[in-house]
Amino acid sequence: MEIKVDALVLRTADYGESDRMLTLFTLQRGKLSAACKGVRKAGAKLRFAAQPFCFAEYVLAVRGERATVISAANTDGFYGLRGSVEKLYAAASLAGICDALLYDGIVNEALFLYAVDALRTMCEGDEAEALIAFILRALELSGYKADFTACAACGAPVEGRAYYDASGGGFYCAECARGAGVSEGTVQLLRKCAQLPFEQSKIAPDSPKRALKLLYAGLVARAEADVRALGEYIDIL
Ligand SMILES: [Zn+2]
Secondary structure (H helix, E strand, C coil), X not given: CEEEEEEXXXXXXXXXXXXXXXXXXXXCCEEEEEEECCCCCCCCCCXXXXXXXXXXXXXXXXXXXXXXXXEEEEEECCHHHHHXXXXXXXXXXXXXHHHHHCCECCCCHHHHHHHHHHHHHHHHCCHHHHHHHHHHHHHHHCCCCCCCCECCCCCXXXXXXXXXXXXXXXXXXXXXXXXXXXXXXXXXXXXXXXXXXXXXXXXXXXXXXXXXHHHHHHHHHHHCCCCHHHHHHHHHC
């Protein structure tokens, strides 16, 4: 059987002499693995389709559990990501988060569209903010929405210095103070990335790093998603 899917390459692994196994996030069928044969040979026609972050329309031959790439038409290679090592790490973090949150064969159209949208933003704009916005959306889709507008214990608005409890996934006011302290700049940056009203003047140069550390802790604690690339990205910020 042949199927046609819109897909994003999340991960690649070389095998054999010139073959590569792709982990694809498809719009129509969720996550699946597909072999891309002969793709590491010089001048291979499908070389582009076996690169990380390639977004293409793939035609796959499916036999039982096995899928093989027959052809691919490029939609977007996100070449702007190659412009800096930070952008590449941010994109690798996004791919790792999708890989960790998705189960094989479960369709998640919203996450797919958010991922493509975030990769486009990373090419052109601020990759840290695009990644933060993506993680907030991914956590929400997985049922772990982080509410940083009201204290999880007393409901008071979260203003100024706040607290975040990764295991409970909640933000707390200074009075209720549960978990680790969160700077005002971090809260304002999270608000910005969630498209809530925010104060730009309070966002500090280290706010992206702090916000990503907090979200990483949330991903590990709540969604059990330990994404190594995200840890590495945070280290170079
Ligand atoms: Zn409170």
